[in-house]
Amino acid sequence: MADLNxxxxxxxxxxxxxxxxxxxxANGTTVAYVRQKMFKLKEAVSVYNNDAKSVLLYKISADRWIDYNASYRFTIGDSETATGRVGRKGRKSLWKATYEIFDLDDNLEYTIREENPWAKVWDALLGEIPIVSMFTGYLANPRYVVEDPExxxxxxxxxxxxxxxxxxxxxxxxxxxxxxxxxxLLSLMMMSLLERRRG
Incomplete structure (x- = not known):
């Protein structure tokens, strides 16, 4: 990917x-176009340089078909050259989303933590109310923070x-x-696909 602005x-x-x-x-320049493959038993995501899908930059692939504790591996283009992975923390993620980012040598590099888990609860509750459900996108807005090991x-x-x-x-x-x-960035791309689907 180009320098991230x-x-x-x-x-x-x-x-x-x-x-x-x-x-x-920040300049409105497209850095990536992300597409999740449909009808796959295992999650499979392609990251292209633009929405014309000119160049495949990365692939993100799940290590299992059950989402619980799944790990998502990043590979460059069509190669099998890995650059790292992101994994969802099982039980910790039942209440609030927690993901761990690992480098190429499988060392823990960063943790993604949900800051306001109640947002998802309110989103789910309000989503069941007719008419009000149309506005949940304005009312419930989850926030996440990426932290280093310290x-x-x-x-x-x-x-x-x-x-x-x-x-x-x-x-x-x-x-x-x-x-x-x-x-x-790849970890947040994968997480946003997963968490958006969960609501």
């Missing part, structure tokens, strides 16, 4: 059968108030090397 925004497309979104940087925040990721919950912003608040930044 923060803050960034993920905008999910609506009216398509695909679970896909565009990632843009629990210092490096990225804040949040859903913006919007219909259909389609806009997310990513703000850099700490230091990241380019390779680390790409791993964190």
């Amino acid at each position: 923060y803050p960034m925004e993920f905008t999910f497309k609506i009216g398509t059968i695909w679970n896909d979104f565009v990632a843009q940087d 629990e210092q925040p490096v990225i804040r990721f949040k859903k913006k108030p919007s219909f259909f919950g389609r806009h997310f912003t990513l703000e850099k608040v700490g230091e990241l090397k380019k390779e680390q930044g790409e791993r964190v």
Whole structure:
């Protein structure tokens, strides 16, 4: 990926059968187009350089077909060259989303933690009320923080108030090397697909 210029925004497309979104940087330049493959037993995601799908940058693949405690491996393009992985923390994730990001040598690099788990609870409850359910995208907006092993925040990721919950912003608040930044970005891409589906 090109040099990452923060803050960034993920905008999910609506009216398509695909679970896909565009990632843009602070200048409005498209950094990636992310498409989740449908009808797969295991999660499979392709990350392209633009929505014309000119160049496949990365693939994200699940290690199992059951989502609980699944790990998602990042590989470059069509190769099998791995760059790291992200995994959901099982029991800790039942109440609030917690993911761990690992480097190429499988060392824990960062943790993604949900800051306001009640947002999902309210979203689910309000989503059951006719008419009110149309506005839950404005009322319930989860926030996440990416922390290093010393629990210092490096990225804040949040859903913006919007219909259909389609806009997310990513703000850099700490230091990241380019390779680390790409791993964190890929992890947040995968997490946003998973968490958006859960509500």
